[in-house]
Amino acid sequence: xxxELWEGNEAIAEAAxxxxxxxxFGYPITPQNEVLEYMSHRLPELGRAxxxxxxEPAAINMVYGAACTGARVMTSSSSPGxxxxxxxxxxxxxxxxxxxLVDVMRGGPGLGNIAPSQxxxxxxxxxxxxxxxxxIVLAPASIQEAVDLMPTAFELAHKYRNICTILIxxxxxxxxxxxxxxxxxxxxxxxxxxxxxxxxxxPRRILSSIYLDVPTEERINLRILSRWKEAEKNExxxxxxxxxxxxxxxxxxxxxxxxxxxxxxxxxxxxxKVGLFRPISVNPYPYKRVEELCKQVKSFxxxxxxxxxMLKDVQRAVRNRIPIRFYGRLGGVVPFPDELTREIHxxxxxPSKPEDDPADLWYQRMMAR
Amino acid sequence: xxxxxxxxPENLVYARPIGLTETPSHYCPGCTxxxxxxxxxxVLQEMNMLDHAIGVAPVGCAVFAYNYIDTDFVEAAHGxxxxxxxxxxxxxxDRIVFTYQGDGDLASIGMAETVHAAARGENITIIFINNAxxxxxxxxxxxxxxxxxxxxxxxxxxxxxxQGFPIRMAEMLATLDGAxxxxxxxxxxxANIRKAKKAIRTxxxxxxHGLGFSMVELLSTCNTGWGVTPVESLTWxxxxxxxxxPLGDYKIAPSVxxxxx
Numbered sequence: 020x021x022x023e024l025w026e027g028n029e030a031i032a033e034a035a036x037x038x039x040x041x042x043x044f045g046y047p048i049t050p051q052n053e054v055l056e057y058m059s060h061r062l063p064e065l066g067r068a069x070x071x072x073x074x075e076p077a078a079i080n081m082v083y084g085a086a087c088t089g090a091r092v093m094t095s096s097s098s099p100g101x102x103x104x105x106x107x108x109x110x111x112x113x114x115x116x117x118x119x120l121v122d123v124m125r126g127g128p129g130l131g132n133i134a135p136s137q138x139x140x141x142x143x144x145x146x147x148x149x150x151x152x153x154x155i156v157l158a159p160a161s162i163q164e165a166v167d168l169m170p171t172a173f174e175l176a177h178k179y180r181n182i183c184t185i186l187i188x189x190x191x192x193x194x195x196x197x198x199x200x201x202x203x204x205x206x207x208x209x210x211x212x213x214x215x216x217x218x219x220x221x222p223r224r225i226l227s228s229i230y231l232d233v234p235t236e237e238r239i240n241l242r243i244l245s246r247w248k249e250a251e252k253n254e255x256x257x258x259x260x261x262x263x264x265x266x267x268x269x270x271x272x273x274x275x276x277x278x279x280x281x282x283x284x285x286x287x288x289x290x291x292k293v294g295l296f297r298p299i300s301v302n303p304y305p306y307k308r309v310e311e312l313c314k315q316v317k318s319f320x321x322x323x324x325x326x327x328x329m330l331k332d333v334q335r336a337v338r339n340r341i342p343i344r345f346y347g348r349l350g351g352v353v354p355f356p357d358e359l360t361r362e363i364h365x366x367x368x369x370p371s372k373p374e375d376d377p378a379d380l381w382y383q384r385m386m387a388r
Numbered sequence: 389x390x391x392x393x394x395x396x397p398e399n400l401v402y403a404r405p406i407g408l409t410e411t412p413s414h415y416c417p418g419c420t421x422x423x424x425x426x427x428x429x430x431v432l433q434e435m436n437m438l439d440h441a442i443g444v445a446p447v448g449c450a451v452f453a454y455n456y457i458d459t460d461f462v463e464a465a466h467g468x469x470x471x472x473x474x475x476x477x478x479x480x481x482d483r484i485v486f487t488y489q490g491d492g493d494l495a496s497i498g499m500a501e502t503v504h505a506a507a508r509g510e511n512i513t514i515i516f517i518n519n520a521x522x523x524x525x526x527x528x529x530x531x532x533x534x535x536x537x538x539x540x541x542x543x544x545x546x547x548x549x550x551q552g553f554p555i556r557m558a559e560m561l562a563t564l565d566g567a568x569x570x571x572x573x574x575x576x577x578x579a580n581i582r583k584a585k586k587a588i589r590t591x592x593x594x595x596x597h598g599l600g601f602s603m604v605e606l607l608s609t610c611n612t613g614w615g616v617t618p619v620e621s622l623t624w625x626x627x628x629x630x631x632x633x634p635l636g637d638y639k640i641a642p643s644v645x646x647x648x649x
Contacts, residue, residue, distance in 0.1 A: 042479050068478035072471065073504035080468035080501070084444070084475025087462045092475070110465050215460040215476075217483045218439045225454045227445075227463035 022197040027162045028053035030198050031095075031121060031185070034169035036061055037203045040119070041090040042068035044081035046100060049133040050189035051123035054095040067206070075100040079107030086116040087226045089214030091173050091206070095121035097189070098139050099130060101147075108182060109148025113228030115213070115243065117176035119169075120154075120184040123192035126351030134351025135188035135274055137324035143186055144302040144332075151240050153247040154182035155254060156302035160277040163198045164299070165191060170201055175254060177209070179246045186301065188324065190274050190353060247303075256299035257308060261287060265294030267366060268312055270333055271322040272298050274353060279322050282359035293363055301329065309336035318342045320366050322359055325349065327378040334377075342370055345377035407433040409458045418618025420575040420608040421449060424517060425456050427585045428488070431592060432459065441484040442476050444469040446498075448490035449523040457488075467498025470505035473512040484592055486513040492522045495531040495555050502561070509566030509600040513591045516557060516603055518572075519610040520629060527613035531555045534632050539613070554632060558605045562638035568600030570639035574607040576625045580635070589649055599643045607633055 025033070032054045035043070043058040055071065062069040068085070072078035078094050085092040096104060101122050111118055124139045126132040144156050155175050159165040165187060176183040215224050230236035260280055262268060269279045276297035283295045296312060298305050312319075318341055321330045327345050337343060344366045348354045371380060404410065407429030415421045432438045441459040445451055447466035454461030464472045469487035477485040494502050494516050505512060521539055522528040528541040532554045536545040546554075558572045569591050573584035584606055591602035607629050611621035 042475065044475060070474060070478060070508070073500055076468065077471040077474075077501050077504065080465060080471035081475035081478070083464075083468075084462065084472035084477075085479045086475070087472075088476055088479045090479045092479070106465055107468070114463075215442055215462055216480050217442055218460050220439070223439075223458060223460050225461045225463070227454065227461075229451065229463055 020199045020202065022199050024195055025162060025198050025200070026053055026193065026195050027165065027187070028123065028192045029057045030162050030166050030200065031169060032057035032061065034166040034201055035093055035119070036065065037201050038170040038173050039091050039204045039206045040067070040093050040173070041206055042085045042092045043094065044070045044072050044078045044085070045094050045096065046072050046075045046078045048097045048100040050125055050192050051095050051097045051121065053192075054121060075103035076106060079104040079111075082118050083107050083111050083114070083116070086111060086118045087114070087214065088216040089209060089211040091177070093119040093121065095123065097123045097125045098127050098136070101139060101142065105148040108154070109150055109152065110228050111182060112148065112152035112154065112243065113150060114226050115180040116226065117180050118182055119172045119176050120182055122184055122186050124186065124188040132351045133189060135190035135324065135353055136351050137188060137273060137275060137328070139186070140301065140323070140325060140328035143184055152243055154184050154302060155179065155250055155300070156184045156186050157256065157299055158186045158272040158301045159191065159299065160273050160297060162191060162194065162196050166198050166200055170204065175250070179250050181246065181250070186273065188274050251303040254300055255303055255305045255308070257305045258297045258299060260295040260297070262294035262296060262312070265292050265315070266317050267291065267293040267320065267363065268296050268316045269293065269320045269322055269359070269363070270296045270298070270309070272301050272329060275322045275324050278354055278356055279359050281356035282363060285356060285360045286363040291363060291367055304332045306332070306336040309333055313337055313340045316341065318344065318366055318370055320344045320346065320362055321377065322354065322362070323347050324353060327381070330378055339373045342373050342375060343377040344371060345381040347381060405430045405433050407438050407458050408456055411455050413456070414452055415449065416612045418609070418611040418621060419449070420519075421517065423575050423581060424515065424606055424608065425453065427581070427588050428486070428515060429457050431585060431588045432484070435589070435592060437484050437592070440482070441486065442480070444473045444476070444485070444487040446487065446489040446493040448493045450488050450490060450517065451524065453488045467493050467496070468501055469493065469498065470501040470510070470512065470514065474505055474508075474510050477510065477512050481511070484513070484595055486515060486592070488515045488517070490517045490523065491520065491530045491532040495557050502557070503564070506561045506564045506601040506603070507566045509568070511595050511598050511600065513595050514603040515588065516605040517608045518557070518605055518633065519608040519613070520554070521610050521613040523610045523613050527610075532633070534628060556633060558603065558638045561603060566601050567603070567639045568641040569594040569602040569644045571637045572605040572607065572633060572635050574625065574630060574635055576607070576609070576622045586649070590644070590647065593647050593649055594644050597643075597647065599641060605633075607635070
């Protein structure tokens, strides 16, 4: 396959098409409109289903219905729209049906703005809808990586009967860069023993998320948890850059991680042995690898486009063994590499203590600016 | 002695249709949900479509509709059944996809999903149970509660100044071009039940022929929520609900009118 210049949102849509998505249901919201627009012509021309829903709640519930048939199905949205979908996501998780969600994050809270942000991390990975469930979340840092992860997202969703979310921000959604798209896969309609597509030649089936019998509901919760435990074991993904001899490591996902790579190179040129750890599966999170790195490095610098949502996951792995410095930009501000290079120098020059609260120290620095 | 003499195959004129499972009902004695379930099951059985149908259950008293109607079933979030049905139908267009929803589910929290499914001409069928009250949650005011009607959240009777007016869904949806078949029937006596059954058949045929959105609104009772006996509830329906929600055909698209059933 040749490398072609693609916009992120459109490339993701085409990658989903090539991964065999059978149905897309969505609602316009910036900065992900191009996914919807692309699907509106591409899916009908292939004889597949596209509906522009009347709202995000309707879109996610159309996805819910289609997911119950066992088809590969997806939606995409951006932060405020994702909030509106949380009801449906909880039902989908509770019914144990597979779907792919693309969240192209924008500045928030509230209506916020349409600039890139990472403010949905906690909602997407650890929160969102009601009840106990754990979606698989993949956070690519480039269009190529997003495109490569699309077939994986569908495979994981169906393997674990779970939600698989591709978590990106508006910059990855709307930038253009050269990408190599995956090969076109045929639509394969698998015969699942749980899918409700009409009881032709088999006993009828019911898909529901209601279990009035309390011990049964507990058993279902444990069944959902057991699939999650499998995912935790098998689906850890991350990338490391210059980590082998690193004395310091930056941790950042998505765009923040990508910007950090430039800073790592700059700091290396200035003689600091720093590397980059970029989690790709942010749920399940690569806790074990972060824990291992604690033994190797003097300190971590966590960089995010939020107030330190992933930082909590890093802290869970580090458990005060080494100091962590935090740097966050908010509300749609994307950090420049220079800023992060400065942060690396500060981390080396003025090391904090392992027991310090990195988010609080960062907050004080921000307020003093 | 008498019973044994009567119950023998020669005298059998009424039995459980195979489209209904042999499950004890959770509905209150006297409630018309049982009648509506039976009609849906009989029609699907007569069309030989039980194995080609997928039901979407609502949130409300009929949340467990799937325990009784013997087809594949999914259980929707409150009000979202038409959206869920849309998702299923778009992936499996040759199946009969129907929702079964009460007035709170369809006309309150699910109003947007209902209106837009109709506007899209979505080839799905809605069986709409209108009993003018929230049954499952204990008898609160519904969007179809009549003016002056007492409920647990309009204890002095629905005051239209403060609580607004009932919504006539069949009339409203009939204004949409995507609607193929919109009628209102009642379940208060055998003659009307027979008409209701025919309407359900027409609605499913409308869907099978791809003629657009179909809805059969069924005026129903809630003797528990209304605080009357089952027999009184049937009379109350006839005397109070039918004047407020007139029975009739609100939209029969020309293509639907040509269907031979």
